[in-house]
Amino acid sequence: MDKLADTAVRTEGLTKHYGDFPALVDLTLEVRMGEVYGFLGPNGSGKTTMIRTVLDEIRPTSGRAWVLGMDSHEQSIRIRRHLGYVPGDLAMYPNLTGHDTLTFFANLRGGVEWGYVNELAERLAADLSKKVGDLSTGNRQKIGLIQAFMNRPDVLIMDEPSGGLDPLVQREFQTMVREVAAEGRAVLLSSHTLSEVQRVADRVGIIRHGRLVAVEYLDDLRAKTMRRVELEFDRPVEASVFEAVPGVHEVTVDNHRAVVSFGGKMATLLAAVAERYDVVDINTREADLEEIFLTYYRDDDVEQVVW
Amino acid sequence: MVSTLFAKTIRDRWLAMTIATSVLVIFMFYAMAVYRTIDLSIYTDLPRGIRDLMGIPAGADAATLSYNVMLGFVGALTLAGLAISMGSAAIAGEERDGTLSLLLANPKSRTQILVSKTASMMALVAATTAVLWGAGYLIPALLNVDIGATRLGAMMLHLGVNALFYGLVALAIGAWTGNRSLASGVTAGVMILSYFAVGLLPLVDGLRPAAKAFPWYYFAGGEPLLNGIRWDHLAVLSGGGVVAGATAIVGLDRRDLKGASVGITVLDRLRTNPRTRQLFDRLAGSTRVSRLWIKITSEHQGLLVVTSVTMFGLMGVLMGPMYAAIADNVAGLSDEFPEVILALAGGGDMATAEGFFQVETFSLMAPIAVMIVTVVIGARGLAGEEANRTMGLLLANPIKRSTVVTEHAVAMTVYAAVVGAATFAGVTIGSMIAGLDMAIEGIAAASLLVTLLGLVFGALALALSAASGRARIAVYGTVSGALASHLANSFLPLDDSLAGYARWTPHYYYLSSDPLTNGVSWAHATVLAVSTVLLIALAVAAFDHRDLRQH
Numbered sequence: 001m002d003k004l005a006d007t008a009v010r011t012e013g014l015t016k017h018y019g020d021f022p023a024l025v026d027l028t029l030e031v032r033m034g035e036v037y038g039f040l041g042p043n044g045s046g047k048t049t050m051i052r053t054v055l056d057e058i059r060p061t062s063g064r065a066w067v068l069g070m071d072s073h074e075q076s077i078r079i080r081r082h083l084g085y086v087p088g089d090l091a092m093y094p095n096l097t098g099h100d101t102l103t104f105f106a107n108l109r110g111g112v113e114w115g116y117v118n119e120l121a122e123r124l125a126a127d128l129s130k131k132v133g134d135l136s137t138g139n140r141q142k143i144g145l146i147q148a149f150m151n152r153p154d155v156l157i158m159d160e161p162s163g164g165l166d167p168l169v170q171r172e173f174q175t176m177v178r179e180v181a182a183e184g185r186a187v188l189l190s191s192h193t194l195s196e197v198q199r200v201a202d203r204v205g206i207i208r209h210g211r212l213v214a215v216e217y218l219d220d221l222r223a224k225t226m227r228r229v230e231l232e233f234d235r236p237v238e239a240s241v242f243e244a245v246p247g248v249h250e251v252t253v254d255n256h257r258a259v260v261s262f263g264g265k266m267a268t269l270l271a272a273v274a275e276r277y278d279v280v281d282i283n284t285r286e287a288d289l290e291e292i293f294l295t296y297y298r299d300d301d302v303e304q305v306v307w
Numbered sequence: 308m309v310s311t312l313f314a315k316t317i318r319d320r321w322l323a324m325t326i327a328t329s330v331l332v333i334f335m336f337y338a339m340a341v342y343r344t345i346d347l348s349i350y351t352d353l354p355r356g357i358r359d360l361m362g363i364p365a366g367a368d369a370a371t372l373s374y375n376v377m378l379g380f381v382g383a384l385t386l387a388g389l390a391i392s393m394g395s396a397a398i399a400g401e402e403r404d405g406t407l408s409l410l411l412a413n414p415k416s417r418t419q420i421l422v423s424k425t426a427s428m429m430a431l432v433a434a435t436t437a438v439l440w441g442a443g444y445l446i447p448a449l450l451n452v453d454i455g456a457t458r459l460g461a462m463m464l465h466l467g468v469n470a471l472f473y474g475l476v477a478l479a480i481g482a483w484t485g486n487r488s489l490a491s492g493v494t495a496g497v498m499i500l501s502y503f504a505v506g507l508l509p510l511v512d513g514l515r516p517a518a519k520a521f522p523w524y525y526f527a528g529g530e531p532l533l534n535g536i537r538w539d540h541l542a543v544l545s546g547g548g549v550v551a552g553a554t555a556i557v558g559l560d561r562r563d564l565k566g567a568s569v570g571i572t573v574l575d576r577l578r579t580n581p582r583t584r585q586l587f588d589r590l591a592g593s594t595r596v597s598r599l600w601i602k603i604t605s606e607h608q609g610l611l612v613v614t615s616v617t618m619f620g621l622m623g624v625l626m627g628p629m630y631a632a633i634a635d636n637v638a639g640l641s642d643e644f645p646e647v648i649l650a651l652a653g654g655g656d657m658a659t660a661e662g663f664f665q666v667e668t669f670s671l672m673a674p675i676a677v678m679i680v681t682v683v684i685g686a687r688g689l690a691g692e693e694a695n696r697t698m699g700l701l702l703a704n705p706i707k708r709s710t711v712v713t714e715h716a717v718a719m720t721v722y723a724a725v726v727g728a729a730t731f732a733g734v735t736i737g738s739m740i741a742g743l744d745m746a747i748e749g750i751a752a753a754s755l756l757v758t759l760l761g762l763v764f765g766a767l768a769l770a771l772s773a774a775s776g777r778a779r780i781a782v783y784g785t786v787s788g789a790l791a792s793h794l795a796n797s798f799l800p801l802d803d804s805l806a807g808y809a810r811w812t813p814h815y816y817y818l819s820s821d822p823l824t825n826g827v828s829w830a831h832a833t834v835l836a837v838s839t840v841l842l843i844a845l846a847v848a849a850f851d852h853r854d855l856r857q858h
Contacts, residue, residue: 048857052699052855052857055699055702055703056702057698057699057702057854057855058854058855059854077705077706077707078705080702080703080704080705080706081705083703084703085699085700085703087696087699087700087703089696090696090700091695091696091697091700092697092700093602093697095606096595096596097592099592100591100592100593100595100596101596103592103593103596103597104596104602105704107596107597107598108599108701108704108705108706109704109705144700147700
């Protein structure tokens with residue numbers, strides 16, 4: 001096996017312009033071996049452009065990228081021997097069966113261990129006998145996932161991979177991703193929904209308008225995540241109780257009910273209110289990615305970077 | 308009628324129509340300029356049989372000849388071809404792309420959609436016909452050519468109605484079956500078959516009336532350019548069109564729509580049958596995906612089979628007995644053929660079997676057949692894989708971009724060779740069963756050269772496809788190039804001062820050495836082969852240096 005660096009993917013000042021439009025701006029990031037890196041950003045933020053540049057599908061306007069220490073353009077063939085890839089908006093050859101498709105890709109790589117392929121197919125409940133064109137989106141996605149996992153790649157790059165999968169298969173997929181990281185290999189996974197990433201990722205990079213806005217350990221991010229908490233009490237409450245709690249941004253009180261925008265540890269909030277009131281009901285919803293950007297990142301020092 | 312759908316269909320199609328019309332107009336100008344300068348009186352002495360076959364009416368003058376070649380022959384086939392493409396795509400194409408269900412999610416009936424699509428096809432055919440009609444008056448005026456008593460308007464009316472007839476037939480088949488390739492393939496087959504039947508049947512004693520069974524007869528049979536409008540013929544064509552249109556409405560209304568699904572091929576059936584399973588599982592499955600070029604080769608099997616069978620059977624085997632049947636009619640004319648007729652008909656001397664095959668099989672049909680398969684692989688191969696969004700996945704594997712290009716070139720060579728071999732086998736068998744005694748080396752030489760000619764244009768399509776990533780640019784560019792090459796090579800030699808320029812066209816290296824009689828010219832074969840290799844090298848360089856497109 002080739003000498004592998006301990007960084008799975010590294011980019012330095014990676015920039016890609018489409019005409020005048022800057023799709024990626026000075027992007028520097030690092031995905032380490034043994035971790036699952038979630039690449040998070042709204043639609044059109046540059047996630048796919050970054051992935052396609054790393055894969056040498058497109059060439060950067062400036063900056064460089066390395067996979068396992070190898071230059072993404074100069075050594076792209078060597079890189080791809082160690083790479084598994086699921087493109088966003090996956091399409092495959094409609095007139096080949098799943099089995100034919102996997103055979104085809106296996107032949108391009110010089111063979112595959114079929115026992116492992118069948119195991120993957122079983123875990124994802126994939127039907128390999130049907131033509132890919134006759135499969136539903138989710139079932140087609142399974143074939144795409146198998147072809148990415150089947151060679152046990154050192155680096156797995158997946159662009160929004162769980163679209164169309166049902167919750168059961170999604171969970172199995174997440175287990176498979178964790179297994180890859182546990183074996184010391186690396187996964188780079190892009191997504192536009194936080195919930196999808198937070199179940200598997202160790203770290204997330206947040207990208208917006210082509211710029212990397214923040215890189216966070218998932219635990220830290222979860223603590224920062226804004227939640228909308230609805231509380232109902234046995235008697236009328238006062239807003240001042242909540243305002244004193246660190247992390248509370250906005251409070252609306254209506255007799256027995258209070259709605260709080262909260263970005264801290266839930267235990268702190270509950271401890272503060274339980275002192276004086278009995279909580280009858282509690283309802284909480286995670287803010288989506290856009291809300292996090294709007295409430296957390298906008299008013300911080302990244303403001304001029306983001307907008 | 309849904310006006311936005313009408314407008315959208317026009318917008319999607321006008322470019323192809325404009326390019327085709329422009330090429331026709333340019334060459335009509337050139338043809339007329341050439342015919343103006345040479346003595347055409349000799350035409351009037353030709354017997355009717357010969358003229359029928361070549362599509363030259365009695366009393367041909369410069370204008371009549373140009374009209375007949377550029378409008379009556381090339382123009383009519385092109386316009387009908389474009390109408391077939393629109394008609395078959397109208398319903399079946401949208402169905403295959405999965406966009407028909409999206410259209411029908413709006414509060415519009417199937418019939419409304421069908422009518423809007425038909426109306427846009429009619430509008431485009433009418434517009435194209437009108438432009439060609441105008442050019443037909445303008446060009447002789449500019450060149451000071453007397454158009455005499457020709458009835459250009461009558462011919463153009465026939466031409467437009469004829470194109471619509473084929474468009475509506477394709478529409479009906481597509482609407483009834485939801486299968487686009489079936490619709491365009493069957494209709495184009497009927498068109499080409501009937502074109503030949505109308506040209507050749509009248510030459511066989513007693514078979515002249517049989518030509519009336521073929522639709523092309525109602526376009527060309529009455530010679531509208533000379534005799535004016537034949538209302539009875541137009542009635543047959545428009546009646547047929549109306550029937551086809553009504554069939555389309557009924558057919559579309561009564562059936563289940565297909566999802567965006569893939570068809571079931573014969574191979575698939577054999578694969579599921581327990582008795583043939585083992586063999587065909589290998590053939591359609593593991594063998595097919597064992598190498599990239601084999602997989603590419605497997606992708607257009609249907610097209611390859613249809614093209615090869617046509618060349619083998621219709622243009623090969625059948626042409627032998629056909630020549631034997633008409634040989635007597637043309638035997639007396641072995642000498643003194645005017646150069647211009649030879650050029651026009653592909654340079655063949657019709658009094659010999661070699662000349663006949665050159666005119667009927669090799670001059671036009673064989674290059675078209677080989678080019679259909681090579682250009683489809685060249686244009687659709689790279690750009691198509693990008694459009695289908697599978698290129699990224701393919702290139703995530705450890706293979707070079709240059710390998711992807713060269714594997715396409717290999718598949719293209721296999722396709723060209725199969726069609727070339729089918730042509731060789733068909734003509735050889737045709738010649739043998741009719742006792743024509745044609746030299747096998749000659750047939751082999753012509754078949755080899757046509758294979759190489761097809762490869763040059765296939766490689767051009769591959770290069771355009773590699774550079775642009777757009778199949779459309781590759782197809783239009785290559786078809787324009789091939790048409791220009793063919794016409795330039797046919798007409799430049801008629802003018803002594805321009806004759807030398809024909810050497811710059813690939814077509815020159817195909818038939819100018821008269822391979823059917825003289826055997827292969829290795830120098831010419833080398834020119835074609837080297838051109839192909841250079842174009843493939845260009846394709847490799849272009850593909851290596853650009854960003855893959857994202858759709």
